[in-house]
Amino acid sequence: MGQEKSCIISHFSHYCSLSEDEKKLLMSLEENATAIKSGALLWEVGAPANEFCTLKSGWAYSYRHLENGDRQILEVFLPGDIIGLREFAFAERLENVRMIDDGVVCHFPHRRMLDIFRQSLPLTSVMFAISSRYQALMTERLVTLARRSARQKMAHFLYEMYLRLRQTNPDISNQFRLPLSQEQLADVLGLSPVHVSRTFTVLSEEELVFRDRHYLTIPDLQALANEAEFDDCYLTDNVRPLLDSCEQKAAC
Amino acid sequence: MGQEKSCIISHFSHYCSLSEDEKKLLMSLEENATAIKSGALLWEVGAPANEFCTLKSGWAYSYRHLENGDRQILEVFLPGDIIGLREFAFAERLENVRMIDDGVVCHFPHRRMLDIFRQSLPLTSVMFAISSRYQALMTERLVTLARRSARQKMAHFLYEMYLRLRQTNPDISNQFRLPLSQEQLADVLGLSPVHVSRTFTVLSEEELVFRDRHYLTIPDLQALANEAEFDDCYLTDNVRPLLDSCEQKAAC
DNA sequence: CGTTGTCTTGATTACGCTCAACTCAGGTGG
DNA sequence: CCACCTGAGTTGAGCGTAATCAAGACAACG
DSSP states (O other), X not given: OOXXXXXXXXXXXXXXXXXXXXXXXXXXXXXXXXXXXXXXXXXXXXXXXXXXXXXXXXXXXXXXXXXXXXXXXXXXXXXXXXXXXXXXXXXXXXSEEXXXXXXXXXXXXXXXXXXXXXXXXXXXXXXXXXXXXXXXXXXXXXXXXXXXXXHHHHHHHHHHHHHHHHHHOTTOOSEEEOOOOHHHHHHHHTOOHHHHHHHHHHHHHTTSOEEETTEEEOSOHHHHHHXXXXXXXXXXXXXXXXXXXXXXXXXX | OOSSOOHHHHHHHTTSOOOHHHHHHHHHTTSEEEEEOTTOEEEOTTSBOOEEEEEEESOEEEEXXXXXXXXXXXXXXXXXXXXXXGGGGOSBOOSEEEESSSEEEEEEEHHHHHHXXXXXXXXXXXXXXXXXXXXXXXHHHHHHHHHOOHHHHHHHHHHHHHHXXXXXXXXXXXXXXXXXXXXXXXXXHTOOHHHHHHHHHHHHHTTSOEEETTEEEOSOHHHHHHHTTOOGGGTSOOOHHHHHHHHHHHHO
């Protein structure tokens, strides 16, 4: 398929420079590319968990159902993300995963992770770093859900999406596509769909965010970040010092 | 110090059986044992993040401050836990960590993690598994904070604490010490201290939980789990099949 | 015995939920 | 081409859970 155009390689390259062997190893994770339709389920809670997925294109999200019928979206995945990392320790899926868009995913077995651990110290470290980063993302969301108002929740999430998109796509403008419905946003943020709508109204009255269908415009990024009390150190991860030293050691 | 009595070894042994070399490697993480007082800060947000901590005794918690003065407790650490795993990918601390009790902690540098990656595939996998497990814990808390009522939040947290304590201390009864103040509970659960108090009152009127000072009694564990809609699959992790196969491969 | 910190209780307020009706755009079929 | 349907989003009214503020109880401690 695409060579060098691999999302996962550009994702990993963001953490440390990769040797040819390491690139090959990563590419091998993307062997079984399969197209998948918008709305399709990747897997369900309780299914055997024995593989990860890399997301080559399209968006996806993981979610859980509660007994009362509510749904909580746990993570939103963008192209280049690895899906199911969290479940490495488990025999069964803890979360449902569903496509938002049409997309392409590549399955690879948990066992393959052990190959990585065995063959490349830098990749092992990056894997760990990526996992830490997802966790930091989640932590930040937890704080937001626990303690902030609806408008701050929205502002925070939207700004986070902007930053994450910019990370893989540096020339993104302050207008971009956000293919989530208001109901899905509500399920991310622990709000009701009705209140998401009201909050959008308020935010656009204050000229912080404009939403038209699935397109979002943020006229003043800094204003939005302030509204969200956004502290971006959890996204500006910095593993390079450590990993560079680890490469040197590995080379010795 | 204590041999075989190491909390971290018993923590890891829970995931897979360890060779003598691996035990030595783990023991080496516990070299710099230092006593630390109740209420003392292990580190603060923004400090350089270059080491982990294992908690040998005592309880600790990590937390974040918000601009309005609110505080959110992110994680509660019990003896045997590793503190700061999440920050492996970061140059700076993202969270404050403070002792709840008097305790003993052992610092070890991030670099040491690379030694583990290099020297032991099983330990690498277990590290990854433990990290996944913390993440699962956090995910479950996120769902609870986002979607459940105050009584369910309380019930869920208390039952989770019971299960986690039982994991390292299998003969725990339905009465145990929980050294958290109501204010700290509030900061875990995203509630006000006042409402925590009211909720305790309700829960004990319904004979679900009795709290006396720092001691907790749960007369009917199953009833509490039901109230919390507790799904314990996120705690009954099951890595053994994978790790056993990885040990075999490593042996070859 | 007074001080301090933790917890309890009461009164009031507010944020976000629910339910329901309505708008609007896009798609479909007659 | 228009009529209808559908799904997403908007708006209003009323309600409920938990927050806030404030006063008081209680225990531990010096």
